[in-house]
Amino acid sequence: MSSSGSRSSVTPHAPSASAASPSPEASAAPAASAASSEVFSLLARMEVGELTPEQHAEVARRCRLPDWQSRQMSASKAAELIHDGMTVGMSGFTRAGEAKALPLALVEKARREPFSITLMTGASLGNDLDGQMADAHMLARRMPFQVDPVLRRAINAGEVMFMDQHLSETVELLRNHQLSDMNVAVIEASAITADGGIVPTTSVGNSASYAILADKVIIELNLESPAALEGLHDIYIPQMRPSRQPIPVVAPDSRIGTPYIPMDPARIAAIVLTRGSDSPSTCTPPDDGTQRMAGHLVELLKQEVALGRLTPALLPLQAGIGSMANAVMSGLKEGPFEHLTMYSEVLQDSTFDLLDAGKLDFASGSSITVTEERGRTLWKDLERYRDRLILRPQELSNHPGIVRRLGVIAVNTALEFDIYGNVNSTHVCGTRMMNGIGGSGDFARNAQLSVFITKSLAKGGDISSVVPFASHVDHTEHDVDILVTEHGLADLRGLAPRERAVQVIENCSDPSYRPALRAYFEEACQRGGHTPHCLEQALSWHREVEVKGHMRAMRTAAEPSPSLAGAAPSLPDATA
Structure with a gap:
């Protein structure tokens, strides 16, 4: 394989470029339908002439x-x-902007002539493409994120090797x-x-x-994509190390690159x-x-x-993908x-709700993923909305240095968290992959305020x-x-592990499980340690799920006990 240095006459750059004007025609992206699918498949099957x-x-x-x-x-x-x-890179991020014809053509090919590839994307693909490719047994490796139930089963069965990566x-x-x-x-294009x-x-x-580094590029020109997308993007590629310069994003509305991906036409x-059309978001209403x-x-x-820590404009906001983060935002x-x-990283319904309400002045992301409505x-x-939006490469939207510079307030969703504040975002019962870490780690460690939410x-x-x-x-x-x-909020800033546990148990846990959590913590404290645990019991709750499919026994495992709240430090008084 050729080296990346020989693949493109385009070099990473830093100069600013203004947005190009969109082409004259206007176009809208209606919801997917049987009729549009038929036109889409016929057009994609056309040869030259x-x-x-x-x-x-x-x-x-x-x-x-x-x-x-x-x-x-x-x-x-x-x-x-x-x-x-082969190693193949495809466009697509949070079920938006994925190549829509090539994956299906590859599925047809794999059913005729079995083959497999390593597939890299931005994040999740829409239109059930991940599932169809997994079902055709054409994915040997997949990275860095997915949300498809068919692919998930193949990953957990060991049929597809999945690399769960920070998106940046x-x-x-x-x-x-x-x-x-x-x-x-394979890149979907509007123009x-x-x-x-x-x-x-x-x-x-x-x-x-992907376009710059690949040996060859296949472009899917989607004639149904809105023409107004042209000029919305800001494409900047960091220089190679050790000569890399600071990335000059100093505010969400900073434009530092070009409104297109520079390419050698050859x-x-x-x-x-x-x-x-993209698959609509499946986010449910609040x-x-x-x-x-x-x-x-x-x-x-x-x-x-x-307290004077924030102004009424707060700091730039980030919300992870999904119903809970979208609803909270x-x-x-x-x-x-x-x-x-x-x-x-993703601009969801909540972004446009806040724009329409006059609360949000500007939004920068890497994709737009919204519900059908x-x-x-x-x-x-x-x-x-064009003057108030930018779409960037995910290595910039999720860049740790930029997130730290801007002081982002990050809101992401957890599968579970423990009494000391450690968060599991990816694995059910510690073993079965759900979706992936996505961008939550990029933001959690570097945000000024790192928030995790879950029911x-x-x-x-x-x-x-x-x-x-x-x-x-x-x-x-350390990152939460x-x-x-x-039920409430646990502010863990500045607290030692024993103090954290009190906040989490008393403020966040469901009352039906709270006595068992109190009993566990009290017994662990009697044994001592900076972060007290009863190791033989620590994963017993998950063992119950593995064996019985539920944790209901933990609701009656401990007698009702007095609140630990007296030991909990209170939030600072805003009037202090």
Whole structure:
């Protein structure tokens, strides 16, 4: 395989560039339907010369590359460029902006001629593509994040080797040849510039670095993507070490790169035409539990403002993917905060709720992932948000140095946490992968305020999300400032382990499991230690789940005991 130095005439850069104007036509991205799927599949199967005059004109408006017709081919023909054992990078981040035709063509190919690849993406793919590829047994390795139930089963069965990575690190490892060199990149585009630049669609993710580092690039030109996306992106690639300069992002609205992925046109091996929509987010509306969590967080932030630690504009916000973080972030509409900004990885419904409410001035992310309801208006009206949005590569949206510089307030979701503040984001009962760590680690360690939220109960109350000992630790107690459930908030800043345990048990655990947690902690304290534990009992709660499928026995394992709250340090008085 060739070295990365020989793959592109484009070098990492630092100069600023203003956003390009979008092409004249207006387009909206409607929800996926049987009709649009049929058009999408027919278009992707077209070979050069098969376009109607109307289709040719439509493509020419999007693709300004003079010789695009010589590169246009069907998805099936483009799939023949990918062979057994290759490392392939695909666009896609939080089910947004993924290549939609090539994966299906590869699935068809794998069912005819078995082969397997290493697949790298930005994060999760939509349209059930991960599951279809896993079902076709074409994935030998997968990184760095996924959310598909079929792929998840294959990972937990040991059929697919899954590398769970911090999202900011994947391209750094690739760039420095610590991962297999990339053979082919498959990138969804909204447009292609006259000099070969790729205008991404609804996500950037790792697409820029994949395109620059791969031997060959296949572009899926999605004619259904909104034309208003052009000019929204800010593509900047850090220089190679040891000559790397500081990344000059000093505010969420800093523009430091180009509005497209710079590309040597000679490396564009194929252009596949598609029409297709992203999968809508499956986020559910706020419920009583998430509204209570939002209320606890708003009260904390109000107190931080009263103490002079924050202004009413707070600091740039980050919210992890999912219903809970999205709902809690939407709850900030009810707080006394103004001129908020966001420096996040994914922009969800809550981002646009806050923009519409006049609470949020600007949002920077790496993708836009919204529900079907929000998408019905957003994609038609994207133009009115353009001046308040930026989409960046994920190595910048999640960059530890930028997160630390900006002082981000990070809100992410936990599967479970223990009484000392260690957080498990990824593994059920310590062994079975759920989705992955995603960007939560990038933000947790480097944020000014690192918040983890979860409901105190799972599986209808059969499982406590607050446990004596986390069965898997993604975020240690050293990286966690605040824990929130529907019952309350534990502020762990400046506390020793024994003090932390009191806060977590009394403020965050469900009352039905609280006596057992108190009993465990009291017995552990009698044995001594800086972080007291009863090792023979520490994972007994998870063992109950493995054997019985629930923790219900822990509800009656201890007699009701007096509150530990008297031993808990109180939050600082805002009037002090």
